[in-house]
Amino acid sequence: MPTVLPPDSVGLVIPQTLAFDEPLELDSGKTLPRYDLVVETYGELNADRSNAVLICHALSGDHHAAGYHGMEDRKPGWWDSAIGPGKPIDTTRFFVVCLNNLGGCRGSTGPTSVNPDTGRVYGPDFPIITVADWVRSQERLMHRLGIGQWAAVIGGSLGGMQVMQWAIGFPKLLRHAAVIAAAPRLSAQNIAFNEVARQAIFADPDFHDGHYQEHGTLPRKGLMLARMLGHITYLSDDAMRAKFGRELRAGKINFGFDVEFQVESYLRYQGASFVDRFDANTYLLMTKALDYFDPAGEFGHDLSKAFAATEADFLVVSFTTDWRFSPARSREIVKALLDVNKHVSYAEIESSHGHDAFLVPIPDYMNVFRAYMGRVAAEFTKGEA
Amino acid sequence: MRVDLEIIGDWIRPGSRVLDLGCGECALLRQLRDSHDVTGYGLELNVEKLARCVEGGIPVIQANLDQGLSPWFDAGSFDYVIMTHTLQATRHPERLLREMVSIGREAIVTFPNMGYWKNRVQYALGGRMPVTRALPYGWFDTPNIHLCTVRDFEALCDELGLRILDREIVDNRHRSGRLMRLMPNLMGEAAVYRLEKA
Numbered sequence: 019m020p021t022v023l024p025p026d027s028v029g030l031v032i033p034q035t036l037a038f039d040e041p042l043e044l045d046s047g048k049t050l051p052r053y054d055l056v057v058e059t060y061g062e063l064n065a066d067r068s069n070a071v072l073i074c075h076a077l078s079g080d081h082h083a084a085g086y087h088g089m090e091d092r093k094p095g096w097w098d099s100a101i102g103p104g105k106p107i108d109t110t111r112f113f114v115v116c117l118n119n120l121g122g123c124r125g126s127t128g129p130t131s132v133n134p135d136t137g138r139v140y141g142p143d144f145p146i147i148t149v150a151d152w153v154r155s156q157e158r159l160m161h162r163l164g165i166g167q168w169a170a171v172i173g174g175s176l177g178g179m180q181v182m183q184w185a186i187g188f189p190k191l192l193r194h195a196a197v198i199a200a201a202p203r204l205s206a207q208n209i210a211f212n213e214v215a216r217q218a219i220f221a222d223p224d225f226h227d228g229h230y231q232e233h234g235t236l237p238r239k240g241l242m243l244a245r246m247l248g249h250i251t252y253l254s255d256d257a258m259r260a261k262f263g264r265e266l267r268a269g270k271i272n273f274g275f276d277v278e279f280q281v282e283s284y285l286r287y288q289g290a291s292f293v294d295r296f297d298a299n300t301y302l303l304m305t306k307a308l309d310y311f312d313p314a315g316e317f318g319h320d321l322s323k324a325f326a327a328t329e330a331d332f333l334v335v336s337f338t339t340d341w342r343f344s345p346a347r348s349r350e351i352v353k354a355l356l357d358v359n360k361h362v363s364y365a366e367i368e369s370s371h372g373h374d375a376f377l378v379p380i381p382d383y384m385n386v387f388r389a390y391m392g393r394v395a396a397e398f399t400k401g402e403a
Numbered sequence: 404m405r406v407d408l409e410i411i412g413d414w415i416r417p418g419s420r421v422l423d424l425g426c427g428e429c430a431l432l433r434q435l436r437d438s439h440d441v442t443g444y445g446l447e448l449n450v451e452k453l454a455r456c457v458e459g460g461i462p463v464i465q466a467n468l469d470q471g472l473s474p475w476f477d478a479g480s481f482d483y484v485i486m487t488h489t490l491q492a493t494r495h496p497e498r499l500l501r502e503m504v505s506i507g508r509e510a511i512v513t514f515p516n517m518g519y520w521k522n523r524v525q526y527a528l529g530g531r532m533p534v535t536r537a538l539p540y541g542w543f544d545t546p547n548i549h550l551c552t553v554r555d556f557e558a559l560c561d562e563l564g565l566r567i568l569d570r571e572i573v574d575n576r577h578r579s580g581r582l583m584r585l586m587p588n589l590m591g592e593a594a595v596y597r598l599e600k601a
Contacts (some may be wrong), residue, residue, distance in 0.1 A: 082531075097425040208545070264439075281500060291433045331462075333457070349474065352464065353474070354477060355478065356444070356464075356475060356480075357477070359442075361461050361462045362462055362464075363453075363456070363457050363464070364463075364464045364465055364466075365457075365461050365463045365465045366451060368450075382451075382454075385450070385451065385454045386450065386453065386454045386457060388454075389454040389455070389458040390457050390458075392458055393457065393458060393459075393460050
């Protein structure tokens, strides 16, 4: 809980809800008749509206990327390490937009919302949303905010996939694309982890085929297991060893199945606290969006062809101990961009934090990120001068 | 302006596509972009230097030259592949040279000349590994693991089937002179070569 807000924080922020009444046709063939998007913005849009950047969130993220909602908040927004005055995404220069994606559970229309057709909660009937669907909804948001072109679209992990989709789907609507700790599509191993997470949720007797809200239950065990599994894949072996080792909570083994090792305690805590803030149906949707993402698919499985018509400059960043989306996956992105002569810079950051590294203010990472964003800002400040 | 960059600038056609290996803070690429309208990329391992390239708007890839260029670039991708004062610090110079003339139509290479008379004097008379302005490291902490002389280099080019299109033998400030042209392997502190596949 901050008693005084740090000077490099965006401070207290208030989310706003924007309603969209024009139906959105989805990749699945279904249509969302109307939807809400919850949005936070930081910084000021400049006079010629050239300094806007979009932040795309990852699997469990939301619109609250930076700052605090109240002085009683225990933690700031999920990417506070990179967004704020003097930080790489410098809010004294940029107008920063972050939204909760469709299908989310933090205020934007999703499985916990009421279906206007039935008057009942969507639950498992909420249509499956793809990364391209998200980007189309974000494009509408952009116009709603009076922005004609993003100075940059930025995201890590699943957020990085949205960034690539932006560059491919709307090449003229962004000048820069920052793709961090991402992959051009999931590997079989990635999909396998997602499938185990989904099966954990399905197997929970409180899941009721997704209609748990109507039954007044929550698939706590299942969602908790899914999150525990996810957490293992976000950390590296080294990071886990450093953080927990084989340390015992009680100092000795008890020959039982209660929590004994610190790592068990950590995972159970992470899993249990996740259940309080996240919806199981949303989790299922997000994992599907990840599984389906494959922009090369429409281009004969040639990623460089998918990038051929992009006009943005790219920054691609990976982290050495990330095994969920390893550096090799980022290199695939870079190689595809190089093959079609795109303006791309690539940094492979030394880190022990695994996939989670993209949220950690590692000095080398922040330096490259700051340098890149400084360049982005120089383009529109030159125009102003 | 660094004189070796001036020499390289004289050799490069405006509007070319250039790859700079071990580009540092991208001084060469920035200069060639402004003076010759070149496009292209830098490759750099050091992340702090890489950040300076990014700041300057030069696209740069963090990569280790010892792992080769083929993971990144296909044959014939560039007009020139340039490597200034880096060859001697690489693990596989011969493989790199081969890749350079394959990925680029031409390669431009600079390196310190181990045959320079001051190096010879320190080794022959002093009995010690040479330490000079151009090669300021002790034998135990030097990054320069593959030092060669002008004659060594030309012998390797011959062996690899590389044609020498241009050669400048220069001093530590990359200036040339009559003595250096007369006795390049003895009088030159550094060498600048332009090569292609024969």
